[in-house]
Amino acid sequence: MVEDIVLESPDRAASQLLPPVDKARHVNYEYEVKPKFSPNQYCYRIFNNAFLEIEKRDKHGKKIAQTAFHLGLLEPKPKKSRSTAWFMFIGAILTAVAAMTMGLYLNDLVLAAGTGAFSLMLFIVHYCSYREISFFYSRSGKAPLVALSHRCGCKKSLRKFVEHLKRGIEKNTLPASSQYFAEETRWHRTLKDEGWISNEDYQKARNRIMKQFNRRVR
Numbered sequence: 001m002v003e004d005i006v007l008e009s010p011d012r013a014a015s016q017l018l019p020p021v022d023k024a025r026h027v028n029y030e031y032e033v034k035p036k037f038s039p040n041q042y043c044y045r046i047f048n049n050a051f052l053e054i055e056k057r058d059k060h061g062k063k064i065a066q067t068a069f070h071l072g073l074l075e076p077k078p079k080k081s082r083s084t085a086w087f088m089f090i091g092a093i094l095t096a097v098a099a100m101t102m103g104l105y106l107n108d109l110v111l112a113a114g115t116g117a118f119s120l121m122l123f124i125v126h127y128c129s130y131r132e133i134s135f136f137y138s139r140s141g142k143a144p145l146v147a148l149s150h151r152c153g154c155k156k157s158l159r160k161f162v163e164h165l166k167r168g169i170e171k172n173t174l175p176a177s178s179q180y181f182a183e184e185t186r187w188h189r190t191l192k193d194e195g196w197i198s199n200e201d202y203q204k205a206r207n208r209i210m211k212q213f214n215r216r217v218r
Contacts, residue, residue: 017183019051019068031161035149050172072174078134095119141205
């Protein structure tokens with residue numbers, strides 16, 4: 001069982017996962033993103049080659065929240081999620097076709113213009129509702145700790161950051177130790193208390209981690 005594999009002492013496991021204080025942090029890579037149609041902007045910093053800091057600000061640049069954790073808590077590959085209002089897109093196309101047809105057949109420019117404007121409105125709703133997000137989940141708990149929106153004007157920078165993050169995770173993979181699983185549970189609880197993950201995600205993560213080293217979930 002995983003709980004029998006103890007590669008590190010509890011104190012050493014905790015100290016390795018604990019981010020250093022601000023003065024001891026050396027930033028290796030920094031990435032800022034301002035997602036479209038979002039009231040918040042985010043700054044990601046990889047520091048000391050082993051930790052990730054996430055800072056959330058409002059649209060005026062005022063800091064809202066900040067957290068940092070060991071890269072070994074993350075899975076090495078992100079998972080993409082896409083969502084959009086396809087019925088709005090299809091409705092926009094059909095309305096546009098109907099507008100052109102009625103305008104030509106009835107020679108009524110006002111009717112054609114009105115339905116064309118409605119078609120444009122539907123297309124705008126479709127465009128604003130489109131989302132593409134890459135999630136980096138926690139290694140054992142499978143909670144979404146990093147969410148990267150692709151709706152930004154810096155896709156090259158986003159790709160570079162993802163590559164840096166993936167390399168950092170691979171270089172800092174933690175051993176399969178019950179001590180690390182326990183520390184991962186503690187970090188999930190901290191992230192939940194700080195509002196980075198929901199209570200539902202935390203409970204699911206806790207259940208998964210506890211099952212991995214054969215502990216009963218209360």
